[in-house]
Amino acid sequence: MKFNYPDGRQFNSPSSPASSKLSADTSAKKKLIFGDRGMTLEEEINESNKYYRSHDVAVIYKKPTPIQIVKVDYPKRSRAVIKEAYFVQASTTDYNGVYQGYYVDFEAKETKHKNTFPLKNFHQHQIDHLKACQKQGGICFVIIKYVALKRYFIMPADNLFEYWDGQRHDGAKSIQLQQIIDCSIEISPNYNPTLPYINAVQQLIESGREKK
Amino acid sequence: MKFNYPDGRQFNSPSSPASSKLSADTSAKKKLIFGDRGMTLEEEINESNKYYRSHDVAVIYKKPTPIQIVKVDYPKRSRAVIKEAYFVQASTTDYNGVYQGYYVDFEAKETKHKNTFPLKNFHQHQIDHLKACQKQGGICFVIIKYVALKRYFIMPADNLFEYWDGQRHDGAKSIQLQQIIDCSIEISPNYNPTLPYINAVQQLIESGREKK
Numbered sequence: 001m002k003f004n005y006p007d008g009r010q011f012n013s014p015s016s017p018a019s020s021k022l023s024a025d026t027s028a029k030k031k032l033i034f035g036d037r038g039m040t041l042e043e044e045i046n047e048s049n050k051y052y053r054s055h056d057v058a059v060i061y062k063k064p065t066p067i068q069i070v071k072v073d074y075p076k077r078s079r080a081v082i083k084e085a086y087f088v089q090a091s092t093t094d095y096n097g098v099y100q101g102y103y104v105d106f107e108a109k110e111t112k113h114k115n116t117f118p119l120k121n122f123h124q125h126q127i128d129h130l131k132a133c134q135k136q137g138g139i140c141f142v143i144i145k146y147v148a149l150k151r152y153f154i155m156p157a158d159n160l161f162e163y164w165d166g167q168r169h170d171g172a173k174s175i176q177l178q179q180i181i182d183c184s185i186e187i188s189p190n191y192n193p194t195l196p197y198i199n200a201v202q203q204l205i206e207s208g209r210e211k212k
Numbered sequence: 213m214k215f216n217y218p219d220g221r222q223f224n225s226p227s228s229p230a231s232s233k234l235s236a237d238t239s240a241k242k243k244l245i246f247g248d249r250g251m252t253l254e255e256e257i258n259e260s261n262k263y264y265r266s267h268d269v270a271v272i273y274k275k276p277t278p279i280q281i282v283k284v285d286y287p288k289r290s291r292a293v294i295k296e297a298y299f300v301q302a303s304t305t306d307y308n309g310v311y312q313g314y315y316v317d318f319e320a321k322e323t324k325h326k327n328t329f330p331l332k333n334f335h336q337h338q339i340d341h342l343k344a345c346q347k348q349g350g351i352c353f354v355i356i357k358y359v360a361l362k363r364y365f366i367m368p369a370d371n372l373f374e375y376w377d378g379q380r381h382d383g384a385k386s387i388q389l390q391q392i393i394d395c396s397i398e399i400s401p402n403y404n405p406t407l408p409y410i411n412a413v414q415q416l417i418e419s420g421r422e423k424k
């Protein structure tokens with residue numbers, strides 16, 4: 001998957017192999033070089049964000065885990081130590097930032113399932129946050145990784161809302177893989193960046209422009 | 213200070229007093245009602261962000277403090293307790309989010325000085341982050357609170373960069389209050405939101421459009 005940026009840069013070209021589309025018959029090579037280096041989805045996204053920042057493509061970060069700090073020690077001649085703290089539920093999604101003037105906001109989820117994606121992977125506050133950001137004109141989506149299938153999907157937030165809100169009507173507690181394939185942009189792991197998801201963001205922006 | 217949003221909403225009108233401009237002769241009332249309720253700048257911004265989110269004006273959050281977690285206990289029948297952790301330096305600014313399709317990114321700083329603002333309040337990584345976000349088309353600025361003067365300024369990041377980079381040339385280690393007045397948008401604390409800084413963001417966007 002290649003992209004021409006508005007300023008003429010071709011995104012994948014500097015560091016991507018001759019063909020960035022990985023087919024089944026190169027799976028041995030794929031295992032050796034790309035993506036599947038035992039990294040979690042979070043690690044893959046963090047590495048990609050680092051690449052995107054260092055190449056002035058986008059400025060996107062994972063937010064720190066929110067912690068409620070109860071007790072801090074300040075030992076002499078050494079740095080402060082947090083001695084008691086608790087995890088608190090985040091109000092937002094994990095990732096946000098800016099790409100070519102657009103506000104980008106997303107959540108990342110891995111699943112070990114092969115045919116479905118359980119909706120319980122999401123929390124109401126994440127849906128609410130994505131809805132609020134989308135209302136403000138942000139580019140909102142979810143990155144879903146099927147660990148066993150080694151497949152990655154960028155699902156637009158609109159489609160997620162549909163399934164989430166649909167639970168009340170049809171009682172479906174999960175999204176089928178085929179439904180995800182139908183509404184998402186599939187991306188393949190690469191060398192640099194590890195997960196070229198900004199290509200899909202560019203597509204989402206362009207399809208949004210067409211709708212208008 | 214009042215604003216008409218593109219969709220016709222008038223931002224301050226629902227909850228602001230008849231005159232939202234506070235003059236010196238109403239300072240007794242001001243102490244009672246507005247802003248100066250012993251809140252830190254961070255609290256004032258967090259309260260304002262809450263108001264903005266609940267009124268669909270903007271979705272902006274303070275990022276959690278980044279922590280490096282070393283040891284976690286999982287006691288039976290109760291939630292996980294972090295027993296050893298350390299503060300780590302943030303790579304970004306403290307606040308970001310989305311307002312009417314624009315990516316907004318800023319840092320907030322209080323000072324007890326009355327005539328100057330020491331540049332050592334900033335760190336290189338914050339400047340670098342603001343520069344990177346601005347390059348991507350984000351709306352970047354600093355909110356400066358003069359605690360003793362009870363004055364609040366929205367200084368565009370461009371002006372901050374000028375003073376920051378200028379240190380190397382003229383050696384000036386601080387910005388004079390008059391320089392801040394000259395390049396910033398002053399805002400007055402209010403009731404709801406506590407600190408109506410989005411008005412200034414709207415001005416920054418409009419002045420950016422004029423430049424183009």
